[in-house]
Amino acid sequence: MNLTRRKFLTVSTSAAVATFFGGSQAFATVDEINKAISEFTGGGEPESGVLTLKTPEIAENGNSVPVSVAVESPMTDDDYVESVIILAEDNPNPEVATFHFSPASGEGKASTRMRLAKTQNVVAVAKMSNGKFYKASNNVKVTIGGCGG
């Protein structure tokens, strides 16, 4: 983890923005997700690898699901991760958070919590300083819960 104070602020800011985005109760469409990704990548095609997205297999509490991202990067002036966006495909508003990094961040890792309306894919995309993009995706199950024994 080791979030700097600055990163925390960034996280809260993007979360706040995300909250204000909302309004429509309709769930996101595939087009919206693709649009959000291509806006972030400027049309670039993300590759797999380098970026690890961590979520629980099944959410214990859909209102507060831990999510973390880690990008393998030397974090030098020449080669670092600039930002990571997290999207929840089936939330009314898919944008969960955007984390911004700089070489001074030391490592490309961040975590937060998100609300998930139902079982869905969570997608993360990382933007590297060399212009490359990486994508990772996990399915998180949100259950009604309750009869295990």
Place this chain on the structure above:
Amino acid sequence: MHSRRDFLQFAAVAATLTGFTGKLSRANAQQKLTQDDLLAFDDKGKITLLHITDTHAQLKPLYFRPPSENIGVGDYAGIPPHLVGEDFLKHFGLERGSALAYAHTMVDYADMARTYGRLGGLDRTATLVNAIRAERGEDNVLMLDGGDTWQGSYTSLKTQAQDMIECMGLLKPDAMVGHWEFTLGADRVMELVESLDYPFLASNIVDTDWEEPVFESTAMYEVGGSSVAVIGQAMPYTPIANPRWMFPEWSFGLRLEALQANVDKARASGAEVVVLLSHNGFDVDRKLAADLSGIDVILTGHTHDAIPQAIKVDNTLILASGSHGKYLGRIDLEVKNGKVVDYSSNLIPVFSDVIEPDPVMAAKIDEVRAPYKDELSRVIGKTDSLLYRRGNFNGTWDDLICEAMIEERDAELSFSPGFRWGTTLLPGDNITVEDLYTQTAMNYPEVYRLEFTGARIKEVLEDVCDNLFNADPYFQQGGDMVRVGGMGYSCTPGASMGSRINNMTLLATGEPIDPAKSYVVAGWASVNEGVEGPAIYDLMETYIGKKEVINMKANKAVKVN
């Protein structure tokens, strides 16, 4: 390996005394089966692991009918533990009517139960454990408790598990893990854990604030001249299957990365043998054994599966030691040059009538039960039917509970959770307070009465069904299907979520359940906070008292495709 041989020993015992008649007198059976037969074992190496799990606070010998349905899906269909009855006998080469056939299957259950008697009893288990420790040497034996030990009986409910703490203390386990333990609430769990002489392990519980471990993950032991690491894994979905508000600051999950890291760390610090003491459930552990590396033995619990011997997956042995104190699991390991090179394994069925109770444990059990003696044995009714719970879809005990909730709460439908704990009564048995509490003793017993739309009922059934039959074991929570009263349906376990449940019918009218219509539903054991209603054990006592004699018909309301 030598699986055959151990089976044959049991089969031979059964064969000489019976052949199969189904009506053997108890005396005959017991004259032939002896404590020594039960303890006979093909010793290997210097390390012995003993495993009991999911005792559900049962201190006394009992009947526990194995399931008629225990369906596996996808890659796990038709292989242990997803074999029942005749298929189980055939797969493991057991003779119908043999002692092991009775312990492991429901074939001719009531007759066999009368022939071979009750299984379990912690005083009998203590005798076996003591004998094995004496034979193998105290320092060569690790005794491990797989959890679900502190909940499930009248006395554990009344003492909030103090009875089990004292009795298990005498058995001297080397470590334990948990699941239903957490339903005592975080404060009580911590209080009890601090009182233990042995570690309570969990590699997969972290606090919700900082994701830091709440319990120790690993304990290291010197056993039989080797260094042995035991890593604990709590039931991964406890906060979903049970009320999260009872331990709001703890987060669970499979946390396989943390587990692999703990295995690697144990190896790096010199462990020659790594044991996972797990409350994941069998199929989860079968998959996990293939996905992770460096685990020699998984002692698995939670799904209450009893498999006569360890199953090998890649380089990992998995031993599933049943439930309710019916079995003592044993694995011997031979270690050479820091590696397990040979093993031997067996589930020892705890035939209570042929094992001499350990007097120290027997006295302690009497002592913890003494304050409740009259209440435990108070008769509230009688049953003409076999009353049991375990099975994927229904059991007569839950049919009775569902019927009672509809009646006593004036509901159209009822839900009873698919718990796998709960003992069995034979036709003709009295129903005592103790018997009732083996089905209902827990800390969130309120019976709610709510209106659900037909669409919501379908959603609930599909949701629970996916927890049971998801083709990926990592999404299986280990309970059985929610039991439904007043309604029939068909189920296709192999279908995908949303299309498994069909033909939902209101039994009272024979009409299909209308998605838009509301129905009054009664149910118990809700995971929500602040549920109001009478406790299920009080409701059942009233209902059984009114009925006097229980007679359950075969349940044909659920059709499995």
